[in-house]
Amino acid sequence: MIHIDMLCEAQRVLGGFAFPENIRGYKIEMSKVLRINMSDLGHKWETLPKKYETLAGRAFTSAVLHNEVDPTCHPLREKNKFVISPGLLAGTMAPSSGRLSVGGKSPLTGGIKEANAGGLTATRLGYLDLRGVIIEGAPPVETKDWYSIYIGKDKCEVKKTNDYAGIGLYELIGKIWKDYPGKPGIIGCGIVGQRLHKGAGVFGNNVENTDPGRYAGRGGLGAVLGSKRIVAIISDASGGSRPEAKDKDRFEKGRKAFKDALDNHALTGRLNNEKGEPYGALKNYGTNVLQNILNEAGALPARGFRTGRFEDAAKISGEAVHDLIDKTRKKFGDKAEGKYGHACHPGCVIACSNVVPYEKTGKAQVSPLEYETAWALGTNLGIGVLHDVAEMNRICNDLGLDTIEAGNAIAMFMESGLIDFGDGPAAIELLKKGYHPESAKGALVCSGALTAGETLGVSRIPVVKGQALPAYDPRPIRGIGVTYATTTMGADHTAGYTIAAEIVGIKGKVTDPRSIDKAELSRTFQATTAYIDSTGYCLFIAFCVLDDDSGFNGMLDTVNGFLGKDIDIGEYGMAILKNERAFNKGAGFTAKDDRLPEFFYTEPLPPHNVVFDVSDEEIDAVFKDM
Ligand code: SF4
Structure with a gap:
């Protein structure tokens, strides 16, 4: 279990939250960051800053937003940024580790947003040793043109591709695979994002390229891409190579143990049993x-x-x-x-x-x-x-x-x-x-x-x-209600999936879903989730790692073996949440935004006929020092 008192003494570094001492100063291969400016259609390659050396996925997107974006900016104007980052292990042989994070100020919530999905892009960027792509600026509002971005080995092109816009996404992904036969990863926005509607998700192509159904769906981030006049981002790993762990033996040992645990767990396991x-x-x-x-x-x-x-x-x-x-x-x-x-x-x-x-x-x-x-x-x-x-x-x-x-x-x-x-x-x-x-x-x-x-x-x-x-429904399951209320993301089950404890159970023990002291449970899940969202691992590994110590230790060995150094899950996760909370505070969020809609407190839900009766004090205790 991770408790709030596990937090090391926090200090601010360069406007960001300092990550734990035991991982600072450790030398790892410096990955690259690609910065694209849609105001002049230019780009530049940067060496990954030292302060970001252990950050990937959500940790990277949220740190960049916290450090570089004015939280009061209009989410659909040039001051907002669209940040892409593959999880730390994307492209490696670690099982289920190819998730991609995208982030920006959300047009839907007005706060910070990270959403993640599978697809091909994370592994492609991992092969290109790209820790992040930061898209900033925007073409002049009068522009009628649409663009796509091609990212390859040491190559980036911003191209005018008006024929990619205004069409359905099934047609679009077919067109792109025809134009780029090397099976690239694709992400982008559809008609809804191009029209700047707040329900727009960021799509990704599936492995077979038959469906644009891999969605970093939440928060309207598709509209942020649309506001920058970008329809598609195409990642081609040709000439790239599989990322290598710093401590190969530890990584490999962990990978095997973790895969074994996943395969044998009743939720995450193989298709059939011996019979x-x-x-x-x-x-x-x-x-x-x-x-x-x-x-x-x-x-x-x-x-x-x-x-x-x-x-x-x-x-x-x-x-x-x-x-x-x-x-x-x-x-x-x-x-x-x-x-x-x-x-x-x-x-x-x-x-x-x-x-x-x-x-x-x-x-x-x-x-x-x-x-x-x-x-x-x-x-x-x-x-x-x-x-x-x-x-x-x-x-x-x-x-x-x-x-x-x-x-x-x-x-x-x-x-x-x-x-x-x-x-x-x-x-x-x-x-x-x-x-x-x-x-x-x-x-x-x-x-x-x-x-x-x-x-x-x-x-x-x-x-x-x-x-x-x-x-x-948060009325009969109070922990998930506390997560909905307090997460930096707006109502989001994936931000702190207490269902794993309250409905599924951990090591055979179910936390009473009806109990109302859920601040610590929600905080722990939110911090752990922020860590998982940064590793490239899918959130669903949690069912196994919470249940099975060999799976948990195997998972840790892959991450720490990759970095060549131990990191603490709780400290790492809380550092991410701290950046996100600070952004939202700057955007004007207060405790009154950490509440469920009134009807959940007044309308009993059949069949249990209960309302959401967690106190405001309990809700505010989740992040009382942040
Ligand atoms: S477990 Fe996660 S990564 Fe794997 S297919 Fe499902 S959503 Fe994708």
């Missing part, structure tokens, strides 16, 4: 295995957070997707395109991703359908038809729209009575309006739940700091 039966829950059913679990717990927010159970949860669950894939495989044989156990980036051994097929043809409909999306576009809207939910997922992926924000925005239309809860075809039609710039309804669906709800006269708007809540 050929399904074994690893994530590999078989994806994250959407949580649909039935949360429903059973009475904490699955259905129909705009009115009840904690959904009668059709099973029909859109991970188990239902698994059955559909098996059925279409049987029917269409080699032509079936549905998959479970699909990896979102090279080297992910958990492989929780999937490809959902059309039942009638076996062809791919969308990849992936995750729990959050199945909830936001299904359960949350009272829609229990798998095809309709997957279709909405596909439209969001094509538009470049965050599915959680989109689902909550559509729920606002349902709350206002413009369409009915449960009406899948009407929800699909509403979402399709997002393609049409002249449609006011389309613009609202793409602008997030807060804008949609306020415009439509809704008083129950499930947002914190302007960002819509995800798929766990």
Whole structure:
């Protein structure tokens, strides 16, 4: 366990938070940083500053934003920056370590934002020894041109590519792979980001380049890219090489132990057991295995957070997707395109991703359908038809729209009575309006739940700091509510996933979800998560490392072996949170922003009929010294 008292005495260095003494001063190979200025379309290569030598992923994006961006700036003007950083281990042989962080001041929350995703870009940048790409400035507002950025070995080109703009993302990624046959990583923004709507996510291509579904979805960062007139960033690792650990033996020992632990854990493990039966829950059913679990717990927010159970949860669950894939495989044989156990980036051994097929043809409909999306576009809207939910997922992926924000925005239309809860075809039609710039309804669906709800006269708007809540109701599960309230990111389950302790359990022990003393639990999870988000590891490794000491130690050995020096998880994570809290304070956030919407305190949630009754004092205790 990591406690707040583990923090070393903090000191400020060059406007940033100093990372622990035992890792400062340690010499590691100096990676590069690429700085691109969209005001003059120029770029320069920089040596990674010494103060950033152990920072990667979220630690890097948040440090750069804290040190270089005025927190009061307009998020969609030239003073904001869009920062990209592969996790520390991206490109290495460490399992499930190819996550990419993107950061900027969020147009949705007005605060600091980091979002991360799989795809190909992190490993490509790792091979190029690039710790970060910082995109600053913006072309003059009158400009009508769109750009893409090509990053290769010691090469960067900012190109005018107007033909990449204004089209769906399925078409765009096909076009780019034709223009760049070397299988590059791609990230960028779709139509929604190009129109500067706050629901815009940053897409990435999947490994097969069949779907733009790898989303750093939250916080409207796609609109930050759009404001800089960038549609796509293409990373080509040709001529690059696999990053090497400083202490190779320790890294390799840790890698093997960690992979072994992941393979054998019931959640993160291999596809089948010795009898050929399904074994690893994530590999078989994806994250959407949580649909039935949360429903059973009475904490699955259905129909705009009115009840904690959904009668059709099973029909859109991970188990239902698994059955559909098996059925279409049987029917269409080699032509079936549905998959479970699909990896979102090279080297992910958990492989929780999937490809959902059309039942009638076996062809791919969308990849992936995750729990959050199945909830936001299904359960949350009272829609229990798998095809309709997957279709909405596909439209969001094509538009470049965050599915959680989109689902909550559509729920606002349902709350206002413009369409009915449960009406899948009407929800699909509403979402399709997002393609049409002249449609006011389309613009609202793409602008997030807060804008949609306020415009439509809704008083129950499930947002914190302007960002819509995800798929766990905070009334029966108080720790996740404390995380929603206090995270620097706006409502975000991934920022401190207490569900692992409160629902799944750690080492066979479940922390009572109903207890109201959750400040320390949330703080610990938030600090640990900030560390994981910096390593390149996927958050889902947590299920294994929290449960299995050999997995935990193996994971630590990979990180410390890579750096050649020990770092402390708690100190490292808290240093990141400190930078983020300071940014948000500068942007004008106060304790009153660390609160859930009023209706969670006043409307009891069936079936447990409880409200969120954690005190303000307990919430404020999470970061009382920050
Ligand atoms: S566990 Fe799932 S989300 Fe995480 S890296 Fe692997 S495929 Fe991607």
